[in-house]
Amino acid sequence: MSDPATFFMLGASHHSAPLALRERFALTPEKIAALRARLGPAAGLRELAVLNTCNRVEFYGVAGAPGVLARLEGAFCALQGVAAEDFAAARRHAAGGDAIAHLLAVAAGLDSQMVGENEIFGQVKDAYAEASAGGTAGPVLHRVFQKVFQHAKHVRTHTGVAEGQVSVANVAVELALNIFGKLDGVRVLLLGAGEIGEKTAKAFQSRGAATLTVASRTAERATALAAGLGAAALPWELVPARLAAHDIVVGSTAAPAAVVTTAHAAAAIRARPAQPLFFIDLALPRDIEPAVAGLENVFLYNLDDLAKIAEANRAAREAEVARARTIVAEKAAQLWGQIGPRLAAAPQGAAGDSSIESLT
Amino acid sequence: MPNLTDRQWLWLAAACYLAGFVIGTVALVRGRRHSRMAMFATLAVGYLFQTIGLGVRGRAVQGCPLGNTFELFQFTAWSSASLFLVIGATFRVSLLGYFTAMLAAVLTLVSLAIPEWDATARTHVFGANPWIEFHAALALFSYGVFGLLALTSAMFLLRNYSLKSKHVGGWFSFLPSILDLDHIGVRLLGAGVVLLTISLGLGAVYWVPHPATVDLVKVLSTIAVWLAYVVALALRLAGALPARRLAWACVVLFGAALLSLFAVNSSRHPPPPPAAAVSTP
Numbered sequence: 069m070s071d072p073a074t075f076f077m078l079g080a081s082h083h084s085a086p087l088a089l090r091e092r093f094a095l096t097p098e099k100i101a102a103l104r105a106r107l108g109p110a111a112g113l114r115e116l117a118v119l120n121t122c123n124r125v126e127f128y129g130v131a132g133a134p135g136v137l138a139r140l141e142g143a144f145c146a147l148q149g150v151a152a153e154d155f156a157a158a159r160r161h162a163a164g165g166d167a168i169a170h171l172l173a174v175a176a177g178l179d180s181q182m183v184g185e186n187e188i189f190g191q192v193k194d195a196y197a198e199a200s201a202g203g204t205a206g207p208v209l210h211r212v213f214q215k216v217f218q219h220a221k222h223v224r225t226h227t228g229v230a231e232g233q234v235s236v237a238n239v240a241v242e243l244a245l246n247i248f249g250k251l252d253g254v255r256v257l258l259l260g261a262g263e264i265g266e267k268t269a270k271a272f273q274s275r276g277a278a279t280l281t282v283a284s285r286t287a288e289r290a291t292a293l294a295a296g297l298g299a300a301a302l303p304w305e306l307v308p309a310r311l312a313a314h315d316i317v318v319g320s321t322a323a324p325a326a327v328v329t330t331a332h333a334a335a336a337i338r339a340r341p342a343q344p345l346f347f348i349d350l351a352l353p354r355d356i357e358p359a360v361a362g363l364e365n366v367f368l369y370n371l372d373d374l375a376k377i378a379e380a381n382r383a384a385r386e387a388e389v390a391r392a393r394t395i396v397a398e399k400a401a402q403l404w405g406q407i408g409p410r411l412a413a414a415p416q417g418a419a420g421d422s423s424i425e426s427l428t
Numbered sequence: 429m430p431n432l433t434d435r436q437w438l439w440l441a442a443a444c445y446l447a448g449f450v451i452g453t454v455a456l457v458r459g460r461r462h463s464r465m466a467m468f469a470t471l472a473v474g475y476l477f478q479t480i481g482l483g484v485r486g487r488a489v490q491g492c493p494l495g496n497t498f499e500l501f502q503f504t505a506w507s508s509a510s511l512f513l514v515i516g517a518t519f520r521v522s523l524l525g526y527f528t529a530m531l532a533a534v535l536t537l538v539s540l541a542i543p544e545w546d547a548t549a550r551t552h553v554f555g556a557n558p559w560i561e562f563h564a565a566l567a568l569f570s571y572g573v574f575g576l577l578a579l580t581s582a583m584f585l586l587r588n589y590s591l592k593s594k595h596v597g598g599w600f601s602f603l604p605s606i607l608d609l610d611h612i613g614v615r616l617l618g619a620g621v622v623l624l625t626i627s628l629g630l631g632a633v634y635w636v637p638h639p640a641t642v643d644l645v646k647v648l649s650t651i652a653v654w655l656a657y658v659v660a661l662a663l664r665l666a667g668a669l670p671a672r673r674l675a676w677a678c679v680v681l682f683g684a685a686l687l688s689l690f691a692v693n694s695s696r697h698p699p700p701p702p703a704a705a706v707s708t709p
Contacts (some may be wrong), residue, residue: 228459232597246591249605338524341667344606362671380597 073411075404077167077294078137078159079119079126082181085158092150092157097198099147104202106143112136117199117213123181127234128171128195130208130411135159145297165404168212172396175220177230182387184229189220208407220383227395228388232381235273236264236374239381240348243374244272244316247344252276257314258299259327261289264350264371267296281306282316283304285321289393304366308367311336316346318385319355326357332361341365348374361418429480431452433489433688435540437481438502444474445509445543450530456526456599475509475533475655494564498546500562500689503565507572508579515576523602527579535575563630567650571685572624574657576639577616578682581675584609588672602697612676615636617661624654633681649691 080093095103100118107113110132119126127144131137141159145152159332170179175192177184196213199205205213216322225229233239248254256277258269261284269280280299284290286403287303287312302310311317311332321327328347333356337345349356361368430441442485448470482502485493492501512528539545578698583603590600603609635642660677663669669677 232601243591243596245605246587246596246601246603247606249608341670342610342664344671361592364672369594373594377594377596384597 069150073132073210074130075128075407075411076131076165077126077128077170078157078161079124079178080155081124082159083179088329089154089158090123090125092148093155094122095120095125100198101202103143103147104204106147107140108293113140114412115199115209116140116204117195119192119195121188124174126174126214128209130169130206140309142310145197153364160291162386164408165400166288168216168403168407169396171212172216172223172324172400173393175216176223176392177220177398178223178389182222182234183382183389184231184234184356186230187222189217193217197396206271208376212230212403213406215399215403219313219396219403222399223392223395227392229385229392231388232377232384234378234382234385234395236371236378237268239374239377240268240369241271241275243367243369243377244346245275245350247346248315250276251278251383253278254315255279255313256281256316256318257302257307257311258282258293258320259317259355260284260321260323260351261286261293262320262322262350265318266297268318268320268348268350269299272318273297274283277316281310285323286292290374303382306336308332311345314345315343317356319347319351321351321355323355324352326353326355328356328360330359330363333357333363333366335367337363349375432484434481434484435483436479438536439540441478441481443472443478443534443541444470444477445529445536446534448474448525449533452523452526452529453641456602460596461602463528464525465538467529468513471509471516471525471529471532472513475506475513476531478502478506478509478536479541490567492561494563494568495547496560497689498539498542500629500692501535501545501566501686504571504686504689504702505535505539505566508535508575511572511576518572523583523604524576527583528576529573531579533595557634559630560634560675563627563634566627566630570620570627571689573616573623573680574678574685575619577613577620577678580609580616581678584613584671584675585679588675603683604616606671610674613671613675614661614664617657617664617678621654621657623663628654645691651696653681653685658683682697 082090085093085306090133095118100120103118104116107116112131113136114130114132116127116129120129126252127140128273129140141155142152144150145155173179173191175189177188180188192213196209199209223307224334233242244251244254253271254277256269256279257273258265258280261282269282272281280297281302282290282294282297282299283302283306284293285303285304287301290304292302293299307327311328312335319328333345333347344365344367345357345358348366349368352371354370356368357371358368359368430512448467451466452462482493482499487493492503494503508528509532511522516525516528525557584606587603587606587609590596590603591606627638635647660674660681662668664674
C-alpha cells in the first residue's frame with residue numbers, strides 16, 4: 069500500500085464518508101490510547117499521530133516497512149467494530165509530499181466542510197500534542213507538524229480563505245462589532261424562542277455580551293429559555309418600554325405581525341441619542357417593521373440580509389481556495405524535498421536514525 | 429544633515445505623505461489591509477522632514493512660520509500629522525493613517541504647487557509680542573485637530589453608509605466601528621474647541637485694546653468658525669445632533685475653516701503698491 073520509509077496519511081473524512089459512517093469511525097481518547105498500545109510493537113510503524121474530529125479520522129505517520137498501513141487499518145477496524153470493507157470504501161490514502169499537502173490543506177481549513185474555519189487548526193495542534201505526549205511523534209512528525217502550523221498560518225493570512233463570517237449567527241456578531249467595536253458592554257434582548265435566535269444570542273454571549281434578556285409571548289417559554297441561557301426574562305408587555313435599555317435586539321418570534329414598530333424604535337433611539345441601536349430580525353413573518361431601518365442611528369438586518377452577507381463571504385472564500393492550494397502545493401513540495409531524501413536514505417525500521425533526527 | 433532649503437525639506441515631506449497615501453490605496457485596491465507599521469513609519473518620516481523644513485523657515489523669519497497661505501497650509505498639515513502620530517499609536521484606529529496621509533499630502537502638495545501662496549511680501553505679523561505668536565500657532569494647531577476630526581467624520585460617514593446600505597465587505601470591512609469613530613470624533617471636537625477658545629482668548633487680549641490693528645474680516649471669519657464648532661459640540665452633548673449629522677457638520681466646517689485661512693492671511697498683506705510704481709523699472 070505504501071513504499072517503505074515514507075510519510076503517510078490514512079483515513080476518512082466528510083468528503084468520503086457519510087455522517088452515519090463517521091459516527092462509527094469516531095475515536096474517544098481512550099480508544100486512541102488503546103490503538104497506540106496495540107500498534108506500539110508493530111514493526112515498521114515508526115511514528116503516529118491521530119487527527120480525530122467530528123468530520124474526520126486521519127492517521128499521519130511514518131511507515132518503515134511494507135504492510136504497516138494494512139496492520140494499522142486492521143487494528144482500527146477491530147477496535148471500532150467496523151467492517152473492513154466499510155472503511156475501505158471511505159478510505160483515503162496519500163504518501164510523501166501528497167500526504168504533507170493534505171495535512172497542510174486540513175490545517176489551513178481548505179479541506180473543511182466550511183472552508184476557512186479555524187477550529188480545525190486547533191484540532192490539528194491537539195493531535196500533534198497528543199502524539200508528542202504519547203511518545204509516538206518522532207523527528208519526522210515534529211518537523212512536518214511544526215512546518216505545517218507555520219505554513220497554515222501563512223496561507224490563512226496571505227489569502228482570503230479565512231476572511232468574513234459564513235454563518236448567520238456569526239455574521240450578526242460581526243455586524244455588531246462593526247457598530248459597537250467591542251461587545252463586552254453590549255446588552256442583548258432576544259425576542260421569541262426560535263432556534264436561530266437562540267443560536268445568535270449564544271454567539272453574542274460567547275463573544276462577551278454584557279447581558280442577555282429573553283422575552284417571549286409565552287412567559288413560561290421565556291423563563292425556561294432564560295434559565296437555559298443564563299439570561300434574565302422580561303415580561304412581554306414591557307418590551308416596547310425597555311427597548312432603549314438594550315443595544316442589540318434579536319427578533320425570533322412566530323408572531324403573525326411586527327412586534328417592534330417604527331414608533332417603538334423611534335422612541336427608543338430618542339431616549340439614547342448617542343448610542344446606536346442594532347435590530348436583527350430573524351423571524352418570518354418579520355418581527356420588526358422595515359421602516360425602522362430609515363431611522364437615524366438605527367441599523368436593521370433581516371434574515372435575507374444576513375444570509376446574503378454569509379453567502380458573499382462564502383463565495384469570496386471559495387474564490388481564494390485555488391490561490392491557497394497553490395501555496396499549499398509549493399510549501400508541501402518544499403518540505404517533502406527536505407524530508408523525503410533523508411527518509412529514503414534511512415535504514416528500514418531505524419527509529420532513531422540520526423539523519424532523520426537532524427531534521428528537527 | 430543635508431544642506432537643503434526649507435522648501436526642499438517640505439517637498440520631501442510631501443513625497444512621504446504621498447507615499448503613505450499610495451501604499452494605502454494600493455492595499456485597498458487589492459482588498460488587503462495596509463501595513464500599519466509601514467504607514468506609521470512613512471508618516472513619521474514625512475513629519476520629521478516637515479518639522480525640519482518648518483524649522484528652517486522659522487529660523488529664517490525669526491518666528492513661527494505662519495506668515496502666508498503656504499505656511500498656514502503647511503502648519504495645518506503638520507498639526508494633523510503630529511496628532512495622528514499620537515492618536516494613531518495610542519488608539520490604533522484602522523485606516524486613520526491612510527486618511528491622514530491623504531489630507532497631509534493634499535495640503536502640502538497644493539501649497540507647494542502654488543508659488544503665489546509663498547510669494548507674499550512678509551511683514552512682522554506678530555510684532556514683538558510672543559503671546560500673539562502663540563495665539564496664532566495654537567489656532568493653527570486647533571485647525572489641525574479639526575482636520576483630523578474631518579477625517580474621522582468622513583470615515584464615520586463611510587462606515588454609516590456601508591452599514592445602512594448593507595455593503596459591509598471589501599475595504600469597508602477595514603473601517604473602525606461606528607461607535608469608536610463617534611467617540612473619537614467627539615473627543616477631537618472637544619479638544620479642538622478648547623484649543624481654539626484659548627487661542628481666541630489670547631488674541632482678544634491683544635485685539636480689544638487695539639481694534640484698529642486687526643482686520644475685521646479676519647476676526648469675524650475666525651469667530652464664525654469657532655462659534656460653529658462650539659454650537660456643534662453643544663448640540664452633540666445635549667443629544668440634539670445625531671452622530672451622522674455631526675459628522676457631516678465636521679466635514680463641512682473644516683472646509684469652511686480652510687477657507688477662513690485666506691481671510692486670515694489677506695488681513696496680513698501690506699497694501700499693494702500703486703500700479704505706476706510696479707510698472708516703473
